[in-house]
Amino acid sequence: MRSSRVDALADAREIEQAQSAPALIGLIRKQLMRGFVWLRFTAELEQAFRSENDRAARVNRIALLSIAALVLLISPLFDTAYFGVPESAAFWSRLLLVGVLVPVTLAAVAWCLRRGESRATEFVITGQFAIVTVGLLANHMILNRYSADFPIEFVGVGFVAVVALGRVRSWVILPVGAALSVLTCVTVIGLVNSSPADYYHLAAAGVLALFATYLQYASEYVLRRSWLDRQLLQLVARHDGLTGLLNRHALESALATAHAHAVRECNDYSLAMIDIDQFGAYNNRYGHPAGDEALRRVAEVIEVYARRPLDVCGRYGGEEFVTFWIEGRPNEAEEHAEALRAAIEDAALVHETSDVAPVVTVSIGLCHIEQPQQHDSLSAVLSCADALLYEAKAAGRNCVKVGLFDRGGPVGEKMAEAAD
Numbered sequence: 001m002r003s004s005r006v007d008a009l010a011d012a013r014e015i016e017q018a019q020s021a022p023a024l025i026g027l028i029r030k031q032l033m034r035g036f037v038w039l040r041f042t043a044e045l046e047q048a049f050r051s052e053n054d055r056a057a058r059v060n061r062i063a064l065l066s067i068a069a070l071v072l073l074i075s076p077l078f079d080t081a082y083f084g085v086p087e088s089a090a091f092w093s094r095l096l097l098v099g100v101l102v103p104v105t106l107a108a109v110a111w112c113l114r115r116g117e118s119r120a121t122e123f124v125i126t127g128q129f130a131i132v133t134v135g136l137l138a139n140h141m142i143l144n145r146y147s148a149d150f151p152i153e154f155v156g157v158g159f160v161a162v163v164a165l166g167r168v169r170s171w172v173i174l175p176v177g178a179a180l181s182v183l184t185c186v187t188v189i190g191l192v193n194s195s196p197a198d199y200y201h202l203a204a205a206g207v208l209a210l211f212a213t214y215l216q217y218a219s220e221y222v223l224r225r226s227w228l229d230r231q232l233l234q235l236v237a238r239h240d241g242l243t244g245l246l247n248r249h250a251l252e253s254a255l256a257t258a259h260a261h262a263v264r265e266c267n268d269y270s271l272a273m274i275d276i277d278q279f280g281a282y283n284n285r286y287g288h289p290a291g292d293e294a295l296r297r298v299a300e301v302i303e304v305y306a307r308r309p310l311d312v313c314g315r316y317g318g319e320e321f322v323t324f325w326i327e328g329r330p331n332e333a334e335e336h337a338e339a340l341r342a343a344i345e346d347a348a349l350v351h352e353t354s355d356v357a358p359v360v361t362v363s364i365g366l367c368h369i370e371q372p373q374q375h376d377s378l379s380a381v382l383s384c385a386d387a388l389l390y391e392a393k394a395a396g397r398n399c400v401k402v403g404l405f406d407r408g409g410p411v412g413e414k415m416a417e418a419a420d
């Protein structure tokens, strides 16, 4: 079973992949500024939040419903033992509790076990809550005919449990909770032989219900706020502020994970080092702000070419980028790198002072490794791609140089020795 931390990281990566980091950062910032008084985010964030948090909610719900079923099952014993309810009344009470409310609660447990989190699950929980509340009120009426101080707080405690532990989102629970509170008052005041003590118990139940509703609202708000803060922090810490690609630190760890995965699965992969040609001259001609914009545009194209699930790309530093591609078929990465180089040229960012072309171009060093082994280090593959990038620069720039990772070569040999 995956740990919740691994799940959370996988979710974070899924969100990152679904949208570019700058777009997501903007979305989260906007949400933080707008607030979320109705406990709802915009659709994309809401979906991501739920997929991460509903696992915990599901466990809570199942625990809560199981406890509720147990309490309903054993409560008739106390009814007769402590409230002196005669057998004839106890029969109807038991029939209601054990014959109706326990099966309804167990059915809700079964639903939560079999079905994942969804709106339907929230409605099922709310429905179960409503049925049990009405059932408990009916039970209260039956027993109060024989015992004047049978406590109504039981209903209030049930409310606390469902709202606070069941994590039913407030918009569903509020109308149902309000209706059930009114019903409780009507039942106690209108139908039961009311006494001052009944009003006291009713007030206690009402305070519990209010307390529970506020607790649910506050805890849900804090949970959502801290989730937004955490997502924002992760995104900002992992991404380059200018291009939105993974920054050097995050890139290195993503590459290490991708390399380890490729070694484990015996997947061939290719690593490309991409460098913008004569970018110093670009800055000198058009200024640094224009240089920044060019970097952003190049990064956008690189990202488009690294969208498959196991692809990785990031800003290595300055005007250098790295991409990692798992090889699906022979020469695929070479074609991919060539297409990427052509796409950047086709973006037609004018570069009048370049000796290579009248537009911004890139040189690419692509190192391909077949069946990576434990002793093949990632840094050796990176050095191989770097050496090929220098070859591409020496060959006149705006081209792709491809090489096979050579385990016997100077870099590969040294690394293999170090690993031994």
Ligand SMILES: Nc1nc2c(ncn2[C@@H]2O[C@H](COP(=O)(O)OP(=O)(O)OP(=O)(O)O)[C@@H](O)[C@H]2O)c(=O)[nH]1
Pocket (backbone or CB within 6 Å): 242, 275, 276, 277, 278, 279, 280, 281, 283, 287, 288, 289, 290, 291, 292, 295, 317, 318, 319, 393, 397
């Ligand atoms: N605008 C801008 N420029 C950057 C950034 N990071 C690095 N650079 C510039 O990138 C340029 C890199 O120059 P060089 O390493 O000499 O390489 P080059 O001019 O691209 O030449 P070749 O790589 O040999 O084709 C420098 O002028 C840096 O100032 C950045 O974030 N923004």
